Amino acid sequence: MWLEIICCLVIYKLIRLFFYDNQDEILQVETSDSNASFSVAQRLEKLYGGKTYIGLRIPDADTGSHRDIDMVLVTKGEAVVISVQNMSGFVSVDASGNWVCIGNKTENFPDPVVEAKEQVSILESYLEQRGVSLPQGFLACKVICPNPKFQIISSSNSFPPEVVTYDQWLQLKPEGKTMFSGWLKNAFQGGKKETEESIHQKLNSILSTSPMWDRLVLKGNKYLLGEFLEFKGKDDDLLLLKFVKRSKINRVVIQMTSMFGLAPSRLQVLFKYRDYRNEGSSSALDLEEVTVRSNTEVSFLPKNSKKVRKIKLSSIISLHLSS
Template sequence: MVVAIHNISGFVEVDKDGNWTCPSDKKNKHGVIPNPVLQVNRLAANLQSYLEKRGAKLPDGHITGKIVLPNPNCRPSYAITLQPEVILYDQWKDLKADSKGGLSTWIKGAFSGSKGDMQDSLLQNLHFILSTSPMWDRLELKGDRNILGEFIEFKGRHDDIQALKCLKRSKVCRFIVQKSTLFGGFGRSRVQILYSPRDYRAEGTSSSEWKEISVKQYTEILFQPLHSKKVKKFKLSSVASVTLSA
């Protein structure tokens, strides 16, 4: 299932082309959302096509698109409420989490019948494809700030860069920057980096498989944020963790 969330308020109408219009922050002006139903269905079709190209043959219509309107102040027109892809606020509010699995019934419904319709080998293949699909890298800064984009490289002294060469996306899925510590008797501050080897097993990496590197705290990370043309520098001492896509 592909889910699009539109947190909009006010009266929402749909025009002849399927575009939605709703109040904007500017006075006497309306915002336009290009045909969200067409977009979410297109994304669902693209996802199914991608999975099939990677070797997962799925039944037609197995990947569906849904649009969630979670804002209680959203008042969609009747034409919008009739669209089967749209989940209104009242419907979303009434979706209770399953006490055992923790999944809402409509999410579980997206996968209902999977066990009967698909062989276990295909499900395992699907899990592998999704776990190795390209995603954005995630840079987590101290203070709970997350930035999506692309990790470029490290910058710093030659010996530190040599030690960090093992942190390649082909070999590592995530590394964590720990607190700075004084090294030796010269008061030189260093940071410890814990990293886990990339592991495609279903159970993931165990705690015993984490490894450690120690580098100087002024070593920097070059990271290009999503939708930005500029590469930014971040000191390792300000970074909490980095997650690398496959």
């Protein structure tokens, strides 16, 4: 009996080795930065309230391309561009302001603060094009380092005030519900409440309909940002899924159906249509449901990757499509 069990385990390992191409390990690496961003966003919303917009792709008029912004935090008191640096290792700042990270290998990174300030400028221009002119200094930036393995080599004085190191991140507390306590009053020059509320509403409206990366929510509380390409599977399943287009569908939700904890052979897929009357959000009342095989796959190109990943629907909780 024990020999049979051991043989089965060996066969199982060999199958995973040759047919699954270490997908779990690959996805673990590729979801790491996305997981860090969502973790930061959740904590910021808990500390300061408001809304975070993750994985923005803001058009840059100067280059004719899109610039990635990790997230923007919008509250009634401020708007902050957040750059999440998920670095692991001993980090220092060189004479040029670039960051040097010594971990498994030594890596050099352009100054994240300079990049964050450039993103602020690009976002301000984009907002102006969409009819919102912010008061000078209204939009600020922060660089957050949430990785527990982030260690400073030299004095923390070498990092500019916009940087929140891991130790500072742990101790972060709300100060009057803003990350920049006191600056908003100066931005509005004493400010009218209706002006503040108007800007807050317009920012949320614009950012909620701005270009973003598509988002996969995977089992195990994992996130993956990138671009949804297509479904892969049997012809009859693909026929049921053929109408899934980003111009129509806002969200795809996977519902598992199994008995006694066994993996299901089929699963339910729910589609939430876009409601353009409500700023591109999905309507909870406008749903459609189909049943397909659980081994149907999603072809997805992760952000900053050149290799397309095929992920089974049985490993997915939901898929959010950017407009």
